[in-house]
Amino acid sequence: MQRAATRVNELSALELRRMISRREISPRELAAEFLRAIRAVDPKIRSYVTVDDAMTLAMAEDVERRLAQGEDLPLAGIPYALKDLTDTAGLRTTYGSRARQHNVPRADAAVASRLKASGGILLGKTNTPEFGNRATTAFGLFPATLNPWRLDLTAGGSSGGSAAAVAACLAAFAGGSDGGGSIRIPSSCCGVVGIKASRGRISNAPNANPRGGLITHGPIARSVRDAALMLDVMAGYEPGDPFYAPPHPGGFLAAADQKPERLRIGLLLKSDKWIDPQVVKAVEETASLLRSLGHHVAEADVDLTGLGPLFRIMAESEGAANDVDPSHYSDAYSVWCHERGSKLSAVEFIRATEEMFRRSREIITSALEWDVLLTPTVTLPPQPVATFLATVERVAEDDLAYIPFTYPFNITGQPAISLPLGWSTEETPIGVQFVGPPFGEARLISLAAEIEAAAPWQSRYPATMARPS
Numbered sequence: 001m002q003r004a005a006t007r008v009n010e011l012s013a014l015e016l017r018r019m020i021s022r023r024e025i026s027p028r029e030l031a032a033e034f035l036r037a038i039r040a041v042d043p044k045i046r047s048y049v050t051v052d053d054a055m056t057l058a059m060a061e062d063v064e065r066r067l068a069q070g071e072d073l074p075l076a077g078i079p080y081a082l083k084d085l086t087d088t089a090g091l092r093t094t095y096g097s098r099a100r101q102h103n104v105p106r107a108d109a110a111v112a113s114r115l116k117a118s119g120g121i122l123l124g125k126t127n128t129p130e131f132g133n134r135a136t137t138a139f140g141l142f143p144a145t146l147n148p149w150r151l152d153l154t155a156g157g158s159s160g161g162s163a164a165a166v167a168a169c170l171a172a173f174a175g176g177s178d179g180g181g182s183i184r185i186p187s188s189c190c191g192v193v194g195i196k197a198s199r200g201r202i203s204n205a206p207n208a209n210p211r212g213g214l215i216t217h218g219p220i221a222r223s224v225r226d227a228a229l230m231l232d233v234m235a236g237y238e239p240g241d242p243f244y245a246p247p248h249p250g251g252f253l254a255a256a257d258q259k260p261e262r263l264r265i266g267l268l269l270k271s272d273k274w275i276d277p278q279v280v281k282a283v284e285e286t287a288s289l290l291r292s293l294g295h296h297v298a299e300a301d302v303d304l305t306g307l308g309p310l311f312r313i314m315a316e317s318e319g320a321a322n323d324v325d326p327s328h329y330s331d332a333y334s335v336w337c338h339e340r341g342s343k344l345s346a347v348e349f350i351r352a353t354e355e356m357f358r359r360s361r362e363i364i365t366s367a368l369e370w371d372v373l374l375t376p377t378v379t380l381p382p383q384p385v386a387t388f389l390a391t392v393e394r395v396a397e398d399d400l401a402y403i404p405f406t407y408p409f410n411i412t413g414q415p416a417i418s419l420p421l422g423w424s425t426e427e428t429p430i431g432v433q434f435v436g437p438p439f440g441e442a443r444l445i446s447l448a449a450e451i452e453a454a455a456p457w458q459s460r461y462p463a464t465m466a467r468p469s
Contacts, residue, residue: 009037010461013078013172013226020067020077027067027077031060031121034079038123038170045146045155047165049084050092051124059121066119073119074233080115081171083162084125085132086217087206088112096128096140099328110205110238111175111217118233123171126161130331131322132177133315135185135378135399136389137161141330144385147189148462149428153382156186162220163190167462173222173230179215180311181378181406184418187220188377188431191420191460193227193448194220196406198439199413200243202234209242211318212353214311214410223458224419224448228252231441243413248442255442256449263447265290266300266370273404275379282422282430283376289421289455290374300373302366304408307359308400311407313352315396316341332392360412367414368437372447375405377431381424405433415441417448420457427463 008016008030019025035053042048056079063077087093087105089112094100108116116122130140137160138144145160147153148168155164159176163186166174176183178196187194195218202217219230232251237244248255267287269280287297319334320341329335367373379402389395389402400407409416415436422430436444452458 007169008033010169012223013221013229016078016172017076027063027121028057028060030077031056031079031123034123034170041168042170044151045148045164045168046143047126047145047161047168047170048081048124049094049127049142049161052091055091056121056123059116063119063121071119074229075115075118075120077119077121078172079121079123080230081123081126081162081165081174082112083159083174083176084128085177086112086175088122088125091122091125093125094141096130096132096142096330097324098141098330099324101141107206110203111234114233114236115175120233126165126174128158128161130329130334131319132158132179132182133319133331133334133337134158134389134395135181135402136385137186138385139331139333139390146385147382147428149191150382150426152384152386153428154189154385154388156189156382158182159220160186160189163187163192163194166190166192166220166222169461173226174220175217175234176220177215177217178410179211180315180410181403183218183220184377184406184416184431184433185403187418189382189429191429191457192220192222193224193420194218194418195227195231195441196409196416197231197235197441198245198415200241200245201415201441203236203238203241205238205241208240211314212356213243213413214314224445224452225253225256228256228445245439252441252445255445258446260443260446260450263295263371265295265297266302266367266373267297268300268302268373268375268405271379271404272305273379273401275376276381278381278424279376279379279422279430283374283432286421286432287374289451293450293454297374300370302363302373304363304404307408307411310352310356310359311400311411312396313344313349314356317344317349320344333395336392356411363408363412364414364438367435372443373435375433375435377406377418377433378402379404381430382428409435414438415444417444419448419451421451421455
């Protein structure tokens, strides 16, 4: 649906920051506008699971005080949301699980602390499947999050609440986490931008090494530049982190303003999984766009097959390691993963980890023949929320068939970004993925910003998104 963005909650994060700096709106007024939009729209899509108006407005007042005292705050009052897997001091964090439904952390996760310190205003926590274990935001503690573009379809997962909130303009941007595609998958389904950063770019503190180093936090936004701004704030090392990514000089927002050189882009559409022709079309049309921008695009030979069993060992071991009585899980699939993971031995886990990193070296070496890889994000357009990944015994198999282009780059630790460059025959979003070399976020962001300028998507809004009165 095409229309002008006239409501304040429909503006970009950077536009909102400019409005605050020019004193056209105060942080408290802006936060109140977003809270009104959440009340008006979110009952339709169920992106949020916890909203505390008093906390949000108190944070806004604190940001106003800090700005008045002359603090330089990169976010300066921008309202954002966080996935309900991210610890927030004093605000319920359930992990989408009945076992954690009353959990109120005493301390912030590192990313939550960084966003708060930078002057962001937390609107609330967004829905996730239990412990982030599905590629759809359903079957967990809370009712399923619905796709803002069509309410009978999945918003993707496991950061589906964050992606839906951003797509429906209920947060300027939002934090997600990605252990197999969980930022990029819902970004594809909901028509927004999602970045999985390089391993070590964003601290997982207080966690140390989740899922063998496969999981990272990351930004979800409506524009590349907004995502880059959020990544600048989220990025950074914390003492004791097992992985480290060197800082990018000048930051990632600055990279969005730099035109990329002519790039060698490897087109990767080979998979042992079926890819919907509409997805193939979106990738091929993107390749044509890239050629028109002066880039060299040719078929890449990078083998991503055979990684599924290794990935499943990581995921199921993580499930078994949760300190949860299986009878307290919300989702039968969590029980299934817990039971399978409990049967794995330490020897099996170590062997899978070694093989995973051996294959990782092979994939990175092959990918380095190109400046950037171009792939589908997922193999299907958004699917019916009631039935997608609904059969417990088939979830693992069907999930791997859906994400053969996302989880391999969690294994390699390479940065990747999903952009909303395709649309299905039913006018639902289809994401296209770009993958960079290790620590190559700046190159991806520069290219993505060039693409966004050539084929902008910001004027499109979900038709089901009622505008708040």
